Each structure stands twice: as structure tokens, then as C-alpha cells.
Amino acid sequence: MAGPVKDRSVLIVGLNYAPEPVGIGPYTQGLAEALVARGARVRVVCGKPYYPQWRIYPGHAQGGWSHDAENGVQVTRCPHYVPANPTGLKRILHLASFALSALGPAIRAAFDKRDKPDLVIAIAPALLGTVTAGIAARLAGARLWIHVQDFEVEAALATGLMDQGRWSARLARWIEARLLQLGDVVSTISPQMCAKLAAKGVAEARIIEMRNWSDDRFTPDPAGAEAIRAAWNLHGKIVALYSGNIARKQGIEVLVEAARLLRHRGDIAFVICGEGPNRAELERLASGLANVQLHDLQPAEQMGAMLTMADLHLLPQIAGAADLVLPSKLTNMLASGRPVAATTVPGTGLHAEVEGCGVVTPPGDAQALAEAIAALAGDPERRAVLGQAARQRAAERWRKDAIIDRALTFVAGG
Known part of the structure; x- marks a missing residue:
């Protein structure tokens, strides 16, 4: 299956990936493997699997970075902090630890003379990982595509993990808007969320809906x-x-x-x-x-x-x-x-x-x-x-x- 990405080199930076069975991980995996099926060369920089239990999976708990080929995708898994009880500050540290841990592999990919990426995809959350992806895109001279699965700042406010009236909430919203505007393309998963992107200052010409899809592996049984x-x-x-x-x-x-x-x-x-x-x-x-x-x-x-x-x-x-x-x-x-x-x-x-x-x-x-x-x-x-x-x-x-x-x-x- 060919298409617009045939023979292109793609780098995806996203915290969650397979074998996580629910949430964002299966969709990042599905996108990566779909790109491979369409003729792209794909590298993924992700975290160690931990979701939804908020515990690193057995077999992945050893320290350091790992590198594997999975269904045609080159996957680098990065060590990061996983709190047992992800309260507000701990969740920020969790996301920041991945962004920092992923920076080295992302920069190495950007300087790979044999296969420099011409498209970098950042999966948000973690929005902080967008900084890592943005640095890699700038160094490689690649386009940056930000895909928003969840507005994590507003979700933190809605669930009480962050106080609406505090200066930290205003700062978080400002940072979120600035990061989203870095994308050459910004996608999200519903029309209402696309409208929120526009409200946060993303140019409408850069916005596209890419909703999550049904998993055809789950056939009736x-x-x-x-x-x-x-x-x-x-x-x-x-x-x-x-x-x-x-x-x-x-x-x-x-x-x-x-x-x-x-x-x-x-x-x-x-x-x-x-x-x-x-x-x-x-x-x-x-x-x-x-x-x-x-x-x-x-x-x-x-x-x-x-x-x-x-x-x-x-x-x-x-x-x-x-x-x-x-x-x-x-x-x-x-x-x-x-x-x-x-x-x-x-x-x-x-x-x-x-x-x-x-x-x-x-x-x-x-x-x-x-x-x-x-x-x-x-x-x-x-x-x-x-x-x-x-x-x-x-x-x-x-x-x-x-x-x-x-x-x-x-x-x-x-």
C-alpha cells in the first residue's frame, strides 16, 4: 500500500505505545504500523509500558533504553518516572521525565545522515514531549505534526489536579497554546476538539481531524x-x-x-x-x-x-x-x-x-x-x-x- 508517505522517513515521539492495551498506546502503534504499510520508514521513541496500571510492565523494568524492531517499526523505549498515585505534581514530573529521556534518541535520529526524518510526529499527551519532537524536527529540517489525543492541561483543571485560579494554571494554558502553535500540522480526534485548537491560537489551515478508529482485531467471538x-x-x-x-x-x-x-x-x-x-x-x-x-x-x-x-x-x-x-x-x-x-x-x-x-x-x-x-x-x-x-x-x-x-x-x- 503506497501513498503520500512512501519512501519518507518518519519519527514519532509519544509516551504511550504497545503493548499497552488501552488508551493512547494502541493508536500510536496503529499509526506507526500503518505508515510502514504505506512505504514509510518509521522510528518511534516512546516510554516503557506502564498504562493503565501505572506500573512498569514485567520484562521492561530494567533500567536504560532499549531498541527493538516491532512489526517493521524501529522502537526505542526510554526510562521514565511512573508514580503509583499520579497526583498533579507527580504527573508533571512523570511527563517531564519522558520528555528529557526521549531527547537523546530524538536528537540522534535528527542527525542520522543515512536516514534523517523529514516528518516528525508528536503525540500529546505528553505535551512536554512536543518540545522534544520540535527540537528534533528543527534539527532535521523536518515538518512537525502534533497529534492531540487529550487536552491534558484542561483535563487536569477539570478533574481537580490543578487549581483553576492559580497562576500555575494560567502559565500552563499559555505554555500549552505556545507549544501547539509550533506544529506545521495539528490534528485531534473530534470536531469539538478541533474547535478548541483554533481557540488556542492554532491557525485553522493547519488543523485536521484524525479520529481514533475501531480495532479490526476485535472481531465478534x-x-x-x-x-x-x-x-x-x-x-x-x-x-x-x-x-x-x-x-x-x-x-x-x-x-x-x-x-x-x-x-x-x-x-x-x-x-x-x-x-x-x-x-x-x-x-x-x-x-x-x-x-x-x-x-x-x-x-x-x-x-x-x-x-x-x-x-x-x-x-x-x-x-x-x-x-x-x-x-x-x-x-x-x-x-x-x-x-x-x-x-x-x-x-x-x-x-x-x-x-x-x-x-x-x-x-x-x-x-x-x-x-x-x-x-x-x-x-x-x-x-x-x-x-x-x-x-x-x-x-x-x-x-x-x-x-x-x-x-x-x-x-x-x-
Whole structure:
């Protein structure tokens, strides 16, 4: 498969990468491997895998940098600080440590006379890594493409990790805007987030939407789904599934509150599979609720079975984070052909994507969410109609090749 990047040398600088199963990592991996498939030579400078557990994975904990070829991509993994409890200052140190650790490999790539990059891609978060990528692009004389998965400064403000009124918040916003304006091209994952880029001073001619795509590895697996139901004692239950990171911006506590309101419904099971800094607190809140099961995040090879096992998917989000990120897990929820119950407000990107193929309730309103889940549980025909609409929307809006080719055409022609 050829295209605008054939025979080009590309350097990607991004904290998260495979084998992380959720979040940004799978999409950076997917982009890198798609570039290779289109004839590019691709190097990735990333961190050691740690997400969503916030612990370095076994096999990667040894110190120093590592260099490997993975599916045609040359991958350099950098050591960095990973806090067990990523509070505000610790999270900044975590991101800064990667930006510094990645600087050496990025500069070496920029001075590689045999294969100097002519395109450098910075994945944000970590926005501080954009500095590293920008230095490499300047030294190599390459174009800089910044791809924003998450507005981390505003997310920190929305979740209380940073105080809105302090000078540090104003400084962080100013730095964010300045860094974003360094990009020759700046992309992000929803129309609403594109509008935020423009509001932060990025020229509209440089902005493009490159949304996350559904993962075609996660094919329906009815046999695997039945095996999971048997192992977890879910036969005869309507399963409402949440699978992913357990952190502040998800507002996942509302799921436990909704489950408490529906504890009299023996036919509905809330299944939460995930890791993250708020896992222990969630377990405490769910203690004693027979209709809630908490499990570890399942491996990627199980995801087809997991998505098939669910009767409906749960996608909570706090109000303040509504247009700071479009949850990447939504793509595979829709592709699974199951309805989505999300918490958001009209006018947001999440609301626009879920409307017509799921139900939407106000953020933090456990009563409304419980009523919506109960209504879906009691109406299999409506679940089927919404699920079919979800699968159709995924096919129309979330196809990987179409998304990447459009972005690459824009980048090459800009």
C-alpha cells in the first residue's frame, strides 16, 4: 500500500505505545504500523509500558533504553518516572521525565545522515514531549505534526489536579497554546476538539481531524463470550460492561451508584474491567453489591469475546472533561454492535457520537443512568435496533484506513 508517505522517513515521539492495551498506546502503534504499510520508514521513541496500571510492565523494568524492531517499526523505549498515585505534581514530573529521556534518541535520529526524518510526529499527551519532537524536527529540517489525543492541561483543571485560579494554571494554558502553535500540522480526534485548537491560537489551515478508529482485531467471538459468562457466573444476566482505565476524568463512581439503585434487579450485572489510580476506591465503593463484578483489564486477544459478551456498554465521563477528550474505547463499543449508555450533555462530541445508537444521561446523575440502563435491560428489541445503528456508525465514521489516508493526504499537501 503506497501513498503520500512512501519512501519518507518518519519519527514519532509519544509516551504511550504497545503493548499497552488501552488508551493512547494502541493508536500510536496503529499509526506507526500503518505508515510502514504505506512505504514509510518509521522510528518511534516512546516510554516503557506502564498504562493503565501505572506500573512498569514485567520484562521492561530494567533500567536504560532499549531498541527493538516491532512489526517493521524501529522502537526505542526510554526510562521514565511512573508514580503509583499520579497526583498533579507527580504527573508533571512523570511527563517531564519522558520528555528529557526521549531527547537523546530524538536528537540522534535528527542527525542520522543515512536516514534523517523529514516528518516528525508528536503525540500529546505528553505535551512536554512536543518540545522534544520540535527540537528534533528543527534539527532535521523536518515538518512537525502534533497529534492531540487529550487536552491534558484542561483535563487536569477539570478533574481537580490543578487549581483553576492559580497562576500555575494560567502559565500552563499559555505554555500549552505556545507549544501547539509550533506544529506545521495539528490534528485531534473530534470536531469539538478541533474547535478548541483554533481557540488556542492554532491557525485553522493547519488543523485536521484524525479520529481514533475501531480495532479490526476485535472481531465478534460468541464462543469466547459464552466462556466468559460461564467463568464469571453471568448466564441469564443482562451485562452492562465498562472496560478501560479507572481514573478521575471517567467519573466511573456513578456506575457504582447506579448499580446500588438497581441492586434489587437480579437480572442486571454491572461488570467493570480495568486498572488505574482509582481502582482501590472503586472497590471500596462497590463492597457488598452483589450486582457488581470488578475484574482486571483483559488482554487484547480477549477483547472480541468481551465486547460480544456485553449486552450494553457503559461510558461515564465527568462534565468538565466532555470536549477535552473523546474516549477511545467508544470506537470498539460501537463496532461491537451493542448500545452505549453514556453520561454527557448535548452539544459535546461524545453526545453527537452516541445519539441514535445508545442513550445519554447527565454526568453524575446516577438516578437517570440507572433508569436508562433498566429501560434498555427490559427492551431487547430496542437494544438490537440501537446496536445495529452503532455498528453502522462505526463502519461509516471509524474505518482505520480511510481516517489515516485522509490525514496523510492533508499532511503531505500542507
